[in-house]
Amino acid sequence: MNMPARLLIHGASGRMGQALLRLGAAEADLRLVAAVNGDGQAAGGHLPWFAAADIEQVPDFDIAIDFSRPEGLLPLLALCRRRQARLVSGTTGLDAGQREALTAASKHVAVLWAANFSLGVAVLGALVERAAAALSAWDVDIVELHHAGKRDAPSGTALRLAAAVAGGGGRPAVQHSLRAGDAVGEHCVQFSGAGERLELIHRATDRDVFARGALFASRWLAAQPAGLYRLEDALGAALRGD
Numbered sequence: 001m002n003m004p005a006r007l008l009i010h011g012a013s014g015r016m017g018q019a020l021l022r023l024g025a026a027e028a029d030l031r032l033v034a035a036v037n038g039d040g041q042a043a044g045g046h047l048p049w050f051a052a053a054d055i056e057q058v059p060d061f062d063i064a065i066d067f068s069r070p071e072g073l074l075p076l077l078a079l080c081r082r083r084q085a086r087l088v089s090g091t092t093g094l095d096a097g098q099r100e101a102l103t104a105a106s107k108h109v110a111v112l113w114a115a116n117f118s119l120g121v122a123v124l125g126a127l128v129e130r131a132a133a134a135l136s137a138w139d140v141d142i143v144e145l146h147h148a149g150k151r152d153a154p155s156g157t158a159l160r161l162a163a164a165v166a167g168g169g170g171r172p173a174v175q176h177s178l179r180a181g182d183a184v185g186e187h188c189v190q191f192s193g194a195g196e197r198l199e200l201i202h203r204a205t206d207r208d209v210f211a212r213g214a215l216f217a218s219r220w221l222a223a224q225p226a227g228l229y230r231l232e233d234a235l236g237a238a239l240r241g242d
């Protein structure tokens with residue numbers, strides 16, 4: 001029998017981190033070994049907690065799952081390289097330098113970053129690209145709604161959907177970001193033609209979908225060589241409907 005993969009949860013006291021600690025603890029083939037957050041203040045789970053400033057002291061791990069802040073990414077990437085550990089990251093709002101650092105690290109270890117870890121959004125991206133190809137003269141608007149605490153706008157998912165529109169040959173998408181209440185995440189891609197409108201909508205109602213997706217991606221990544229991967233690579237068969 002294979003040993004369980006050892007997980008480090010980075011950003012563990014946040015909304016996503018808490019979901020990962022709860023769901024990850026129930027998986028027999030995964031083992032949570034440490035939690036990192038901004039200040040190192042323990043926030044549940046039967047495992048040691050570390051402040052971001054003390055990240056070098058974490059015990060050995062095989063995969064880091066990161067849902068934190070962009071400024072936490074570079075130290076985590078450096079640690080993953082030194083420990084030869086894989087990285088699954090869903091942190092959004094990364095700047096060009098941070099995205100380049102992901103690419104550079106992926107020459108040495110397996111890295112999977114996704115703006116959105118839900119299967120429904122992965123399918124939405126594929127549908128949007130097809131719609132953009134068929135409706136290339138139509139106006140395109142992307143409307144996204146997230147909880148008031150979300151820092152980046154447009155969301156990482158909205159940017160990926162705009163890239164899908166561009167990939168399909170559609171007109172440049174206009175972004176509209178709403179920040180209100182406790183909304184987990186909604187994305188509507190609206191194609192407007194003369195006398196008709198097509199709307200493709202995804203609504204997440206529970207952030208457990210992202211945590212489950214990240215755990216699924218971790219399991220898949222555990223068997224991959226160094227490289228930069230997308231969630232679509234891990235979902236391959238599910239996306240094709242096999």
Ligand code: NAD
Binds near residue numbers: 069
């Ligand atoms: P949150 O504000 O609730 O939690 C942030 C966590 O990061 C906290 O534990 C905090 O202590 C920690 N942190 C802050 N600075 C840090 C640092 N320098 N190093 C390490 N940890 C640090 O945020 P959240 O709602 O859990 O979201 C976290 C990130 O994940 C955001 O970028 C959000 O947009 C993204 N997100 C992505 C997906 C997806 O599917 N890709 C889904 C939901 C959220």
